[in-house]
Amino acid sequence: MKFYNTLTREKQEFKPIKENEVGIYSCGPTVYSSPHIGNMYAYVCWDVLVRSLNYLGYKTNWVMNITDVGHLTSDADSGEDKMEKGSKKEGLSVWEIAKKYENEFLENLKELNIKTPWKMPRATDHINEQIELIKKIEANGFTYKISDGIYFDTSKFADYGKFANLNLEKLREGARVEINEEKKNPADFALWKFSPINEKRQMEWESPWGMGFPGWHIECTAMSTKYLGETFDIHTGGEDHINVHHTNEIAQGFGAFGHNTAHYWMHNAFITFAGSKISKSSGGLYTVKDLIDLDFDPLAYRYLVLGSHYRKGMEFSLENLKVAENALNRLRNLRVETHHDASLHKIxxxxxxxxxEKIGDDLAMPEVLALVWKVAKSDLNPEEKWATILDFDKVLGLNLNKEIAEEEIPEEILKLGEERKEARVNKNWTESDRLREIIKNKGYLVEDLENTCKIKPIK
Ligand SMILES: [Zn+2]
Structure with missing residues (x-):
């Protein structure tokens, strides 16, 4: 198996630390607003990574953090706190904001059939670990204190910026990072920020340095090493993390342990929104729920993502999504040709x-999808075809088999559903409610959508 490692800027043979076990850390969501489908793109990509490793026989320990403590809106430890900003906007406490959007995120994972990570630690549940780590970095002589916090002195780490090919000279000119006059070097970053004097923050904690809150990079070093050890296999994140967040994580690892914490650093590109379809008419970016409300199967979005390579990203439009959904349905229909339980047939x-070979080539998913269609159009017998595609679905995660169970709704129930539809057209709500009850008592749920209704078995 080969992965593109940002550390070496090349595809490298994957050699796990333990023979059959892989530790993976993925930078997770900041839970201050609804995750949009662009945010979810990354998690589909990393789910494919985990599933591919599982397919090849590795046990995976996948850790994904939940950032529920406020990042500042700028990379440079300045600007507004996103959590506090969300809190003011919605009139909820920061804790309520965090819970609300964490739940939405978890719901999205399920809808996109993303495996639940082994651990999903919250930053606020790991304040002590973060303080302990800062103490280590401090004891090793990498920190200094200024009026608003404890900072990492990047000049003490000779390789700072190497990971991102950063031009420190340019940084020094203040081209990218805002200059805080008290900082020794422009790239220095906060490990611990002090609460403003005379202001009570909603989230703040006691520390050896005073009341305050952690800087925005320390949680990932603290939680990845807590669950996966001081050295682990794979660290993932969006390509926007290379310059600052991951560069700083690498510096923190060096400051605390004297080495880089992860062997392979993998980064996903982003989705762009095609042409005028940049956003919904209301202005925001589409969420998974928006797609469901538009009557799309969320797994159609997953199919669309699989059609792109994680390092290239993709262009999103509702038209592309429709094409993906049609392809997904055509794939599902292949089971119609089979007459027997596919699991009995050979792959x-x-x-x-x-x-x-294709998943091992840096997760070449567009080629994998092409292969799926090559199988579908091949002259294998229908059962062998279906068994082979279902085997691939362990990585694709399109739930191709589950859909069969859902679609096999007895004639009797479908008939009741039709009668109910008619009652609704005639605005006979009493009758439509009565039929809904009957259907429910027979073990099925009716879901009313804008122009249609769906019947699902009660699980
Ligand atoms: Zn992170």
């Missing part, structure tokens, strides 16, 4: 071999 080994 085609030649195609499987091709599949393994």
């Amino acid at each position: 085609n080994q030649a195609f499987k071999q091709e599949f393994v």
Whole structure:
């Protein structure tokens, strides 16, 4: 298996630290607003990474943090606190904001069939770990104190900026990072920020340095090493994290432990929104719920993501999503041709071999999808075809098999559903409610959507 490692800027053979076990840390969401489909893109990509490793027989320990403590809106430890900003906007406490959007995020994971990570630690549950880590970095002589906090002295780490090919000279000119006059070097960053004098923050904690809150990079070093050890296999994040967040994480690892914490650093590109479809008419970016409200299957979005390479990103539009949904449905329909339980049939080994090669080539998912269609259009018998595609679905995560169970709704229930539809057209609500009850008592749920209704078995 080969992955593109940002550390070396090349595709590298993957060699895990332990023979059959892989530790993966993914920078998770900041829970101050609804995650949009651009945010979720990354998590589909990393879910594919985890599933691919599982497919090849590795046990994975996947950690994804929940950032529920306020990042500042700028990279340079200045600007507004996102959590406090969200709190003011919605009239909820920061704690309520965090809970609300964490739940939305978890819901999105389920809808996109993203495996639940092994651990999802919250930053606010790990304040002590962060303080302990800062103490270590301090004891090793990498910190200094100024009026608003404890900072990491980047000049003490000779390789600072190497990871991102940063031009420190340029930074010094203040081109990218705002200058805080008290900082020794422009790239120095806060490990611990002091609460403003005479102002009570909603989130603040006692520390050896005074009342305050952690800087925005320390949580990832603290939580990744707590759960995966001081050295672990893979660290993932968006490519926007390379210059600051991950560069600083690497510096913190060096400051605390004397070495880089992760062997492979993998980064995803982003989705762009095609042409005029930049956002909804209301202004925001589409969320998974928006797609469901537009009557899309959320897994159609997953299919669309699989059609892009994680390092290239993709262009999103509702038209592209529709094409993806049609393709997904055509794939699901392949089971119609099969007459027997596909699990009893053999998987085609030649195609499987091709599949393994493609996922092993830095997760070449667009090629994997092309392979799926090559299998679909091949002259294998329908059962072997379906068994092979279902095997690939362990990585694709399109739930191709589950859909069968959902679609096999008995004739009797479908008939009741039709009667109820008619009652609704005639605005006979008493009758439509009565039929809903009957359907429910037979073990099925009716979901009313804008122009249609869906019937699902009660799980
Ligand atoms: Zn992070």
